[in-house]
Amino acid sequence: xxxxxxxxxxxxxxxxxxxxxxxxxxxxxxxxxxxxxxxxxxxxxxxxxxxxxxxxxxxxxxxxxxxxxxxxxxxxxxxxxxxxxxxxxxxxxxxxxxxxxxxxxxxxxxxxxxxxxxxxxxxxxxxxxxxxxxxxxxxxxxxxxxxxxxxxxxxxxxxxxxxxxxxxxxxxxxxxxxxxxxxxxxxxxxxxxxxxxxxxxxxxxxxxxxxxxxxxxxxxxxxxxxxxxxxxxxxxxxxxxxxxxxxxxxxxxxxxxxxxxxxxxxxxxxxxxxxxxxxxxxxxxxxxxxxxxxxxxxxxxxxxxxxxxxxxxxxxxxxxxxxxx
Amino acid sequence: xxxxxxxxxxxxxxxxxxxxxxxxxxxxxxxxxxxxxxxxxxxxxxxxxxxxxxxxxxxxxxxxxxxxxxxxxxxxxxxxxxxxxxxxxxxxxxxxxxxxxxxxxxxxxxxxxxxxxxxxxxxxxxxxxxxxxxxxxxxxxxxxxxxxxxxxxxxxxxxxxxxxxxxxxxxxxxxxxxxxxxxxxxxxxxxxxxxxxxxxxxxxxxxxxxxxxxxxxxxxxxxxxxxxxxxxxxxxxxxxxxxxxxxxxxxxxxxxxxxxxxxxxxxxxxxxxxxxxxxxxxxxxxxx
Numbered sequence: 001x002x003x004x005x006x007x008x009x010x011x012x013x014x015x016x017x018x019x020x021x022x023x024x025x026x027x028x029x030x031x032x033x034x035x036x037x038x039x040x041x042x043x044x045x046x047x048x049x050x051x052x053x054x055x056x057x058x059x060x061x062x063x064x065x066x067x068x069x070x071x072x073x074x075x076x077x078x079x080x081x082x083x084x085x086x087x088x089x090x091x092x093x094x095x096x097x098x099x100x101x102x103x104x105x106x107x108x109x110x111x112x113x114x115x116x117x118x119x120x121x122x123x124x125x126x127x128x129x130x131x132x133x134x135x136x137x138x139x140x141x142x143x144x145x146x147x148x149x150x151x152x153x154x155x156x157x158x159x160x161x162x163x164x165x166x167x168x169x170x171x172x173x174x175x176x177x178x179x180x181x182x183x184x185x186x187x188x189x190x191x192x193x194x195x196x197x198x199x200x201x202x203x204x205x206x207x208x209x210x211x212x213x214x215x216x217x218x219x220x221x222x223x224x225x226x227x228x229x230x231x232x233x234x235x236x237x238x239x240x241x242x243x244x245x246x247x248x249x250x251x252x253x254x255x256x257x258x259x260x261x262x263x264x265x266x267x268x269x270x271x272x273x274x275x276x277x278x279x280x281x282x283x284x285x286x287x288x289x290x291x292x293x294x295x296x297x298x299x300x301x302x303x304x305x306x307x308x309x310x311x312x313x314x315x316x317x318x319x320x321x322x323x324x325x
Numbered sequence: 326x327x328x329x330x331x332x333x334x335x336x337x338x339x340x341x342x343x344x345x346x347x348x349x350x351x352x353x354x355x356x357x358x359x360x361x362x363x364x365x366x367x368x369x370x371x372x373x374x375x376x377x378x379x380x381x382x383x384x385x386x387x388x389x390x391x392x393x394x395x396x397x398x399x400x401x402x403x404x405x406x407x408x409x410x411x412x413x414x415x416x417x418x419x420x421x422x423x424x425x426x427x428x429x430x431x432x433x434x435x436x437x438x439x440x441x442x443x444x445x446x447x448x449x450x451x452x453x454x455x456x457x458x459x460x461x462x463x464x465x466x467x468x469x470x471x472x473x474x475x476x477x478x479x480x481x482x483x484x485x486x487x488x489x490x491x492x493x494x495x496x497x498x499x500x501x502x503x504x505x506x507x508x509x510x511x512x513x514x515x516x517x518x519x520x521x522x523x524x525x526x527x528x529x530x531x532x533x534x535x536x537x538x539x540x541x542x543x544x545x546x547x548x549x550x551x552x553x554x555x556x557x558x559x560x561x562x563x564x565x566x567x568x569x570x571x572x573x574x575x576x577x578x579x580x581x582x583x584x585x586x587x588x589x590x591x592x593x594x595x596x597x598x599x600x601x602x603x604x605x606x607x608x609x610x611x612x613x
């Protein structure tokens with residue numbers, strides 16, 4: 001028997017040979033905390049799988065291990081924030097959104113406390129099955145008044161976003177890619193700005209409106225489409241809430257391009273519905289398509305296969321876009 | 326490959342004696358290791374620490390019928406620490422619920438019927454889909470209440486990790502089981518002392534653990550979780566009892582049975598090489 005190396009735990013989202021950066025969130029937080037003594041790190045027995053162990057090693061006096069108890073994690077973060085600290089609290093997206101929602105909604109968001117919630121395994125970035133796949137976190141957290149929700153695309157953006165959310169006053173939910181995170185955006189003229197969408201590349205036929213991991217895929221898909229003579233623009237929307245409606249409206253405008261919203265999330269309640277509502281309520285009509293995960297409990301297994309099956313691999317995206325043109 | 330189980334092996338005489346249980350516990354670890362080899366990685370430590378517990382449940386304690394996985398009068402088993410699913414799968418395979426051939430598709434392709442966490446959508450004999458820790462004991466309270474209401478003398482067993490008992494929901498369930506006097510509910514805690522971030526004593530100490538359960542109104546049995554006769558004795562609760570619920574605090578060694586995995590945090594879950602797999606098989610006392 002030889003190991004297949006295809007299983008649920010081999011959950012790298014980096015294609016073979018891709019450039020990666022190790023633990024960008026952990027290192028960015030350490031650098032930031034050096035000059036900001038009010039920043040503390042907290043986790044619920046997942047420091048190692050949220051890259052917070054880097055912070056714990058660098059600043060052991062400002063690291064709180066709360067054990068496997070997510071409601072406690074966010075309740076205690078609220079308590080610290082009320083006294084002037086800026087907690088970065090980490091766990092998996094499923095546990096923050098599903099288990100600790102009430103605590104985040106009332107203890108943190110209702111008081112607009114300065115808690116930064118950084119959660120790993122967003123969308124379909126693990127093959128462990130529904131208990132670990134946060135395919136619904138954007139839907140859940142978009143509905144929290146005043147909570148900023150961001151979905152960074154790569155290591156560069158995670159580094160910049162970590163500093164930006166620390167500078168923002170108020171609660172933030174950040175979807176976190178951890179471990180060896182691909183580096184993509186350094187090839188584009190891009191800098192993360194909270195609340196701002198940005199066009200990464202132009203194109204006359206298709207407009208991808210994408211976020212998170214799916215921006216990486218949209219960029220790859222756009223290059224492939226270009227080779228086939230199809231011009232595809234990519235508008236990266238890393239802040240899901242508040243949505244940069246004006247930039248999206250300007251990009252869609254009257255260009256007549258096929259608009260394809262792409263997100264690493266259920267088709268219910270994420271970027272797709274947010275963009276559709278923004279367009280419709282402004283009277284903008286366009287040819288609109290939506291790439292996201294199905295409204296289903298997803299299967300377990302190897303990520304590349306799952307991404308193909310559920311239509312968010314680059315191959316699947318290219319094929320679907322061509323079928324829509 | 327058979328799609329449906331053929332029932333228990335014809336030579337299986339239950340309950341197994343201690344020698345039979347010891348052989349079955351070794352088989353449990355070998356089966357789990359084989360699944361992990363198919364996948365290339367897995368939760369070795371978490372499975373190996375509970376091999377004896379699962380083995381005693383399926384071969385010397387629980388009243389189940391592999392040909393009727395949904396038999397209403399069966400005893401229930403909830404694997405709260407769902408990431409130890411391969412230990413459960415081995416029990417289901419060797420007891421005759423699911424075919425042995427399923428091992429070789431463990432996580433090997435999308436749609437494989439055996440995966441990281443147990444799922445009622447795919448596996449006969451699984452009483453609750455698990456994977457998010459801290460759910461098991463609450464579900465067990467509901468099942469035990471149901472058994473009482475329906476007048477069935479079945480027992481509900483819930484196996485938790487010791488780290489899992491950090492979750493507040495465990496203690497909500499613990500309080501309610503005492504209130505309802507669920508003598509037909511047995512909690513088992515696999516006390517291997519390690520969780521993802523390190524030693525439980527540092528991550529979140531739960532000692533004095535037995536005192537906590539007693540204070541919540543439970544009958545507490547503390548034992549060596551690899552001691553088969555002790556487990557056999559502890560896991561036979563009186564049926565139709567309306568006394569206090571029982572918790573078995575099983576002191577175990579994470580990664581038990583494989584020298585380089587025992588009590589090593591990194592083997593909570595890790596990748597395995599062919600060479601390491603050969604060592605695992607050799608140390609467990611069988612040929613690859």
